[in-house]
Amino acid sequence: MIRHYFKIALRNLRKNKLYSIINIGGLCLGLTACILIMFYVSHEHSYDKFHADSTRIFQLEGMTKFRDQTIYMQNFSPVVAGAMVEKSPWVEAGLRINYEYKPLIVKTVEETPQSFSESNFFYTDQNFFNFFSFNLLQGNKETVLIRPFSVVISEDIAKKYFGNSDPIGKKLEVLKDSTYQFQITGIVENSPSNSSIKSGLITSIATMEKMKEHERNFSSQIFQGGSFATFLKLDNAENLKAVSKTAQILSKQANTQSKDEYLLEAFGDKHLKSRKDIGIKYLDVFPLVAILVLLLALINYMSLTTARADSRAKEVGVRKVNGANKKHIALQFYMESALYVSLSFILAGILSYFLEKPFFNLMDIEIDGAFFFHPVFLAILGFIYLITILLAGIYPSLVMTSFKPIENFRKKSQEKFGGNMVRKICATVQFTIAVVLIIGGFIIKQQMEYLKTLNTGLDRSEILMVPLQKSIRDNSQAFRNKIEKIPGVRNTAISNNQIYDGYDIFYASAKNTESVALPLMQVDDNFLNILDVKWKLEPANDKLITAAKKIVINETAIGKFNLSKDPRGEFIELAGSKQEIVGVVKDFNYASLENPIDALGLKISKRNEFSGTGCLYIKYSNRDNLPELISNIAGSYKKYDSEAPFDYQFMDDKFNALFKSEERLSRMFSLFIILTIIIAGLGLLGLATFSAQQRVKEIGVRKILGASVFQITTLLSKDFIKLTALAVLIASPVAWFLANEWLQGFAYQTKIEWPVFFLSGVFAVSLALFIVCFQAIRAARANPVKNLRTE
Known part of the structure; x- marks a missing residue:
């Protein structure tokens, strides 16, 4: 039976080439947008979760009151990690990291030394490679960070300084206030793109203790703020509150006047909750816009499928007379939607592969290509695939299974099942979404220009x-x-x-x-x-x-x-x-x-x-x-x-780099506006074509009675233009509300002015007019004698 349904679905796909191209093309574009955006979103949500014990790793944070100000503490004194391990039975291990916040000059100790400026240089405890799941390619993870002035370097660093030769045992000079020599004791695999700790040059905290310029980092030996990021591995995440309470007690013991408050942040959630990371500021907006684009494509599919309900009514009637029940009819139309979605998904996958690098360059992000095979992302793809099939097939199957066989043979069913009204609603929703995105894109660009040209009180030029x-x-x-x-x-x-x-x-x-x-x-x-x-x-x-x-x-x-x-x-x-x-x-x-x-x-x-x-x-x-x-x-x-x-x-x-998040949002809107216009245009083209085919005899009669091409074009176009104008009226207040809410996040805001809404409306109506008139003129210029002969 499944094979039989598949054959029928394939036959209908071949028979109705225009509708098939529109449906598959629209779904392909919508799915491509979803795949690329969800690839980025799932990557951001997967940060630091690749560590074996990620659910048990937490970073210590604190807050302290100073007069009327609340000061957030991200770093602590050198004794905090050890005190938490010693005093809290729920803490298995502690780890300290101290970052060099400014780039350091590093060079090889050779006859022809090479030097580079390196940013990813940090000090940590000797249990670093036991605490985290970074892959140590060379060296013993128990001993590589024991001795002072030993350093573990990443694959990229090793290749940059030593080419293909083995760097183990060789030395690097690091210029700080003094020049220090480090011996290479290990090579670590390059950290994945979803790691907040970037492997570069990793040395021991024992090294810091030997450096005069770092003496102040060890000056405080009490439980309080300092310069070390402090990580704790708990025996069980459920003991979170007990460990936080221990930190509070230790702080009070160190200073009875202390008003410091301590909490533990899950390391895997740190990236998304960071107050400083501007790259994820609009992370929740991206999937929403991608879903809207896919929704447009699904509306196209459902609208065009139900538009052709009359041509399938007799087929369904024959099936029911021959014993098919609602379940069989529904399965048939779900099979068709599965075929369309599967073809669209394959094309979207191919398109995503070729657009991956251009898209990431446009969005100014870097993601490992290997993440395409990450279980989380594959699960998201599977969910998108199944939900798309479900949504694409649900309304057509409900319409078709509701047909009564006798009525199907006697009269058309469009009016009975509200097909015309459904198509009008679909067209209006499509253009409403399109206009909202177009207005949003205009206002985002307007705000960006406003910020870039704002008088900031100094001259940045030249x-x-x-x-x-x-x-x-x-x-x-x-x-x-x-x-x-x-x-x-x-x-x-x-x-x-x-x-x-x-x-x-x-x-x-x-x-x-x-x-x-x-x-x-x-x-x-x-x-x-x-x-x-x-x-x-x-x-x-x-x-x-x-x-x-x-x-x-x-x-x-x-x-x-x-x-x-x-x-x-x-x-x-x-x-x-x-x-x-x-x-x-x-x-x-x-x-x-x-x-x-x-x-x-x-x-x-x-x-x-x-x-x-x-x-x-x-x-x-x-x-x-x-x-x-x-x-x-x-x-x-x-x-x-x-x-x-x-x-x-x-x-x-x-x-301009201060607006990285806004720039990324603007680029995304520009891309999705183009996709929205293409998908909405395809849907309108399909509906205009269907409308012209439905009224082909009426057009023939009108032409014979003397109607001009302009009159017939106007007749076929006016309903669509009304729907587009209605979409503009609905979209304008929605877009104003969303844009106004977005602008509240800025201390300096552009004004939302009426020309933005007017130009967006004119553009939407002009686009609809062009598409509909193109198809209407073709229908109006057709030979009326030929149309009247056609049954």
């Missing part, structure tokens, strides 16, 4: 930022002087932290306030000039800003410290030292635009007194010779720093 590593520290002034002599360079400045990439925080207080957190930037006396930061209240003397124990603040800091309108001459207590306020600059954005501008302090040094690593800002004037300018800067850099590779970034690009 500024090149060059990070200064520790290896150039003694030569930074000479390098800067050399850069300023290059044609096209107008000026330079230095800061200790790259703007938009973090800042130092100190607790400060004024006469009328208690201590509050104050972001602080250390800059030279050319910084304000280069970035065109305006003065609100200028110093009485230009030399004051670089004098000892003087500070410049921004406008917001006046309110935060309850200072007078002109606070010049007043003092701020900063890090145990009184700092006199000598000037106030107008507010400018130095961090993310997601939040309003916070208070800021500027410690300004004279040009020749600025020392340390940081960022060199190069103001240039000639865009036409930019490649030559960058080449000259790179050449000069290599003369003064032969160890660290030259790197640079345009300040505009750094600013």
Whole structure:
């Protein structure tokens, strides 16, 4: 029987080529969108769950109150992990990790050394490879991290520095405040893309203890915050609350005045709940939009299938007369939907394979291709496949099984089963979804443009930022002087932290306030000039800003410290030292635009007194010779720093990178808008074709009686245009509500204006008009004699 149903389904597919192409094409596009998006979403949800004991691994977090502020603690003192293992019977093992947050210069110890800047460098306990499930390819996991200055490197690092030769036993030099030699004791497999711990260079905490610059990390020997990420492996996840309570008790024992609160975050959930990860900000939106696109394709299928109910009515009637019951009829139509979905799924799989890299490049994400075979993703694919078959076949089977055999032979059944109304509803829903996505895409792009062109209080144009590593520290002034002599360079400045990439925080207080957190930037006396930061209240003397124990603040800091309108001459207590306020600059954005501008302090040094690593800002004037300018800067850099590779970034690009999540959302909407238009257009084309075929004799009679092509085209088109206009009316308030909710997440918002809705509506109606008129004109120009002869 199944074989018989399959043959009938295949025969109908071949017989009705146009409808088959529309159905399969629409489903293929919808499924492709679902596959690619769910591939990304399932990958994000699988983070850190590949570890054998992932359900029992937790990361310690804490909160502490300081005045009116809540401070979140992600790192703890070096004794916390050991204390939790010792004092809590439910903790099997503890692990500490300390990351180098700035890139380090690493080079080989050979006759022709190679050096690179490395970001993934961290210190950890010797049980690292027992605690986590990273695959150690060479070395003994029990001993590779026991000795100080031993290091385990990833496959990529091994290949980069040593090619195909065996690196075990060889040495690497790492430049920090001093130069240290590390011996390679192991090679670890490259960490998968769904790992939040990236393998690079892994060394022991015993190494940290031997480094003078890390002495402060071990200065605290009590249970409190510090610099070590602390992981705990529990005997059973159900003991979570008991372990958290133990942390609370230990904190109180260490400091009876402590108000710290501790909790354990499941390591496998950490990635999705991270407050800093902007890449997953809209993770819940992506599958929703993918489902909407697939829903459009399913509506097409159901709409076109029920549109052809009349042509199948007699077939169903004959089957029922010959003894087929509702179950058999339903099975037949489910078999047809399974055939269409299966073909669409195969094509979608092929299309996804070829679109994988372009799609991930467009979305600016990296995922291992091997994840296609991950059990979670395969299970999701299976679910999508089955639910698509179910949804595609459910309505057609209900309609067809409800036919009564005698009535099927006597009259048409479209009106009885509301086929015409169902098609109208389907068409309206399709274009409503399409218009909502189109309006949403417009507003997202509008908001992106608004943020990029927003007056942030400084000039970002024509500024090149060059990070200064520790290896150039003694030569930074000479390098800067050399850069300023290059044609096209107008000026330079230095800061200790790259703007938009973090800042130092100190607790400060004024006469009328208690201590509050104050972001602080250390800059030279050319910084304000280069970035065109305006003065609100200028110093009485230009030399004051670089004098000892003087500070410049921004406008917001006046309110935060309850200072007078002109606070010049007043003092701020900063890090145990009184700092006199000598000037106030107008507010400018130095961090993310997601939040309003916070208070800021500027410690300004004279040009020749600025020392340390940081960022060199190069103001240039000639865009036409930019490649030559960058080449000259790179050449000069290599003369003064032969160890660290030259790197640079345009300040505009750094600013635009703040909107990575929004940019990704915008790209996704652009892609899905195209898919939506194609799918909705295909569905409308199929319905217009069906409508013209249903009225072929009417068209023939009208033409014989003198009706023009324009009149017939208008007759066939007006109903569809009305439905599209209705969809625009429904979609506009829905889109406004969703867009307004989305914009509430921004401190700076664009205005939602009526032209967006008008243009989206005009586009949707024009698209519908073009598709319907194209088919209507074909029908209107057909030979009426031939149409009247056709039965």
